[in-house]
Amino acid sequence: MSTGPHTSRPDFEIAGHRISPGQRLSLDVPIVRLYTHAPLPIPVEVIHGRRPGPVLLVCGALHGDEINGVEIVRRLLHSSRLDGLSGTLVAVPIVNVLGFVQHSRYLPDRRDLNRCFPGREDGSLGARVAALFRREVVDRASHIIDLHTGALHRSNLPQVRLQLGVDDASRQMAEAFGAPVILNAPLREGSLRAYAQGRGIPVLTFEAGEALRFDEWAISAGVRGILRVMRKLKMIPAGRGRSAASEVALGASWVRAPQDGILRPRIRLGARVSPGQILGLVASPIGDVQAEVPAPGDGIVIGINNLPLVNRGEALFNIARFKELDDAESAVDEYQEALELGLR
Numbered sequence: 001m002s003t004g005p006h007t008s009r010p011d012f013e014i015a016g017h018r019i020s021p022g023q024r025l026s027l028d029v030p031i032v033r034l035y036t037h038a039p040l041p042i043p044v045e046v047i048h049g050r051r052p053g054p055v056l057l058v059c060g061a062l063h064g065d066e067i068n069g070v071e072i073v074r075r076l077l078h079s080s081r082l083d084g085l086s087g088t089l090v091a092v093p094i095v096n097v098l099g100f101v102q103h104s105r106y107l108p109d110r111r112d113l114n115r116c117f118p119g120r121e122d123g124s125l126g127a128r129v130a131a132l133f134r135r136e137v138v139d140r141a142s143h144i145i146d147l148h149t150g151a152l153h154r155s156n157l158p159q160v161r162l163q164l165g166v167d168d169a170s171r172q173m174a175e176a177f178g179a180p181v182i183l184n185a186p187l188r189e190g191s192l193r194a195y196a197q198g199r200g201i202p203v204l205t206f207e208a209g210e211a212l213r214f215d216e217w218a219i220s221a222g223v224r225g226i227l228r229v230m231r232k233l234k235m236i237p238a239g240r241g242r243s244a245a246s247e248v249a250l251g252a253s254w255v256r257a258p259q260d261g262i263l264r265p266r267i268r269l270g271a272r273v274s275p276g277q278i279l280g281l282v283a284s285p286i287g288d289v290q291a292e293v294p295a296p297g298d299g300i301v302i303g304i305n306n307l308p309l310v311n312r313g314e315a316l317f318n319i320a321r322f323k324e325l326d327d328a329e330s331a332v333d334e335y336q337e338a339l340e341l342g343l344r
């Protein structure tokens with residue numbers, strides 16, 4: 001293939017670095033300092049393909065304790081499928097570096113970085129980190145995949161979240177990703193997703209697993225999903241990857257604890273439930289005061305609380321509702337079978 005001066009694409013510029021076509025570069029974007037004044041840069045890896053194409057940003061740990069995305073990015077960057085990439089991959093394993101080193105979802109001032117976008121360069125810590133990350137990295141992207149997990153002590157079934165009915169490009173990315181569930185999720189003000197969507201950048205959030213844990217099924221689903229999106233965007237050749245079924249959920253809501261006590265769950269993540277089915281029991285330690293937790297309706301369990309110690313009103317099971325529940329159940333079954341066969 002000719003790579004002469006007439007066919008060569010321009011260099012990619014990011015955070016003060018220039019990357020030529022065919023080059024791969026690890027760089028540190030200086031954004032914050034520790035109290036000791038030591039710099040704590042955001043690590044970024046850029047692969048600038050020889051051929052033109054989208055600029056895909058894949059980022060993890062915007063919530064500092066959501067570490068599955070860190071491993072997803074590492075594996076993605078070692079994938080041989082990226083050889084001969086068209087377009088540019090900008091991979092950021094850890095956005096919230098301050099939260100990450102403290103095992104915390106939040107910044108040291110307890111702000112949620114994913115509520116700080118677009119941010120302000122003369123603002124508080126969260127506003128500043130958001131503004132600098134946006135200016136140096138996010139604004140360079142044409143497409144974004146943002147990697148998350150459930151909160152502390154909560155696991156999510158692999159799912160893609162986006163606001164449906166806004167743009168076709170995001171929806172096509174979501175369908176290509178092939179997580180068993182696509183959840184229509186309203187935008188949260190100040191989130192990276194809201195900022196990107198407001199600028200017309202196709203964006204989706206991948207949610208899988210639990211904070212501060214590596215979940216193999218969540219990580220492998222994430223890597224394969226991103227590669228499928230890259231195939232769809234023609235950044236890597238079509239072919240060897242299997243497609244996977246997804247079903248769009250109408251919405252999801254948490255079933256909450258009916259009383260204070262100790263939870264004994266009766267169902268697993270990914271299970272199909274029917275109205276009135278007992279999802280778990282919450283009891284006093286001796287078990288004399290016990291309450292059932294019934295399912296309010298049909299659906300699939302897409303989120304679950306793993307900490308048995310619960311207070312009344314606490315979120316226990318997140319149940320997604322579907323128009324075609326049978327199809328949703330098969331998408332989850334197919335996903336779990338593929339996982340067991342090592343196909344994901």
Ligand SMILES: [Zn+2]
Nearest residue numbers: 063066148149
């Ligand atoms: Zn998150």
